[in-house]
Amino acid sequence: MHTDCRQGSLQQLSLIREQIIVLRQLITEDAYCPDILHQALLIRKALEQLESFIMEGHMSSCVSAGMREGREEAIIQELLEIYGLIGNR
DSSP states (O other): OOHHHHHHHHHHHHHHHHHHHHHHHHHHTTOOHHHHHHHHHHHHHHHHHHHHHHHHHHIIIIIHHHHHTTOHHHHHHHHHHHTTSSOOO
């Protein structure tokens, strides 16, 4: 993982950690269910942003390098497995 991607990922994980702390407090305090659900949705969106950030970094570095090296099939298989489009082999 490149430095920029690592730093951005760690920042996003810090945000997610704080959101999880808030979610735990809401549940502990028996908050209004829609407030809990809203916080859970924020966490899910933050995880999706983290995934997109990592995938963008992977595509621009590892995938492009692998393509130049002639490993197209292996890279395609790896991406399909990541997203559950084919069974792990």
